[in-house]
Amino acid sequence: MYTEENTARLLPDVAVHAQPHLVGELDWVGMDGIEVPVRFDAGDGDVQRASARVGAFVNLRRPDKRGIHMSRLYLQVEQALSTQTLSADTLQGLLRGFLESHKDLSDRACLSIRFEHLVRRPALRSANSGWRSYPVTIEASMVGDEFLLEFGTEIVYSSTCPASAALSRQLIQDQFAKDFEAGKPLDHAAVLAWLGSEKGIVATPHAQRSVARLRVRPAAGAAFNLIDLIDVTERALGTPVQTAVKREDEQAFALANGGNLMFCEDAARRIQKALDADKALSDFHIRVEHQESLHPHDAVAYASKGVEGGYAGKGCA
Numbered sequence: 001m002y003t004e005e006n007t008a009r010l011l012p013d014v015a016v017h018a019q020p021h022l023v024g025e026l027d028w029v030g031m032d033g034i035e036v037p038v039r040f041d042a043g044d045g046d047v048q049r050a051s052a053r054v055g056a057f058v059n060l061r062r063p064d065k066r067g068i069h070m071s072r073l074y075l076q077v078e079q080a081l082s083t084q085t086l087s088a089d090t091l092q093g094l095l096r097g098f099l100e101s102h103k104d105l106s107d108r109a110c111l112s113i114r115f116e117h118l119v120r121r122p123a124l125r126s127a128n129s130g131w132r133s134y135p136v137t138i139e140a141s142m143v144g145d146e147f148l149l150e151f152g153t154e155i156v157y158s159s160t161c162p163a164s165a166a167l168s169r170q171l172i173q174d175q176f177a178k179d180f181e182a183g184k185p186l187d188h189a190a191v192l193a194w195l196g197s198e199k200g201i202v203a204t205p206h207a208q209r210s211v212a213r214l215r216v217r218p219a220a221g222a223a224f225n226l227i228d229l230i231d232v233t234e235r236a237l238g239t240p241v242q243t244a245v246k247r248e249d250e251q252a253f254a255l256a257n258g259g260n261l262m263f264c265e266d267a268a269r270r271i272q273k274a275l276d277a278d279k280a281l282s283d284f285h286i287r288v289e290h291q292e293s294l295h296p297h298d299a300v301a302y303a304s305k306g307v308e309g310g311y312a313g314k315g316c317a
Helices: 004-010 070-081 088-101 162-179 188-195 226-237 247-258 264-276
Strands: 026-041 047-060 108-122 129-143 146-160 207-218 281-290 299-304
Touching: 026 070, 026 108, 047 070, 047 088, 070 088, 088 108, 088 129, 088 146, 108 226, 129 226, 146 162, 146 226, 146 247, 146 264, 207 226, 207 264, 226 264, 264 281, 264 299
Parallel strands: none
Antiparallel strands: 026 047, 047 108, 108 129, 129 146, 146 207, 207 281, 281 299
């Protein structure tokens, strides 16, 4: 008669048997793309549940062991993330569990969580609002007792080229000189009508949808304040993409673009200045990408807080 205990004892486990011709330590072993629901507070007290993809890994420091216990990682991920709100304490406890369950095999553990978070954003002028979905990435690692945590998101905005704006203004000036002869008195009504016609905007600067990809390390004790990070960044840029748009909102957006002409370097420095003033962040990494309408390639800039041993100078990928 089979009991659960006997069945478990009879099941073979080939992973415990090393292959003498294949030995060596492995940097990371685990699973990626684990599907699990997560509970996340973006900083407004509204805990949302989202469908996440999770990566769970440990190193394999024993060359004489063939593999790790992947099911142990999976069960700990499922039990912790589907029931607890994401926090530094939750993730630190989960990584400690990874190492405790692999104490004879591993001394490092890491975790990545990817999901989308919905945030309601108001229109620029009208009383309307709409939802924006912001991608969230959380990465945590533990080496011995050293715990490292970062999270990131993407901000989509509009960028209008300052050089193109200057060239457009010059063409408008040329058109004005053609239509209004020098030395003759100007008729206010005629000029006003001209400015409201297509001749009054004979050229327009090129603009494009742009993306700021942010990675930040919260200061000790700080929470995942995603909404604050979004607000600070969007205010610094001045031209975040909109949700509900009536004509008055579109006009306000055009005004915002005209008042916030920027190269990718300008955008990166704006965000850098804003995040540098945030005491809740110990470090940050910024990548801005202007998806040029003039070129088939993108204009890209990077910035960081400049912390020694942090993100500064960590490559341009």
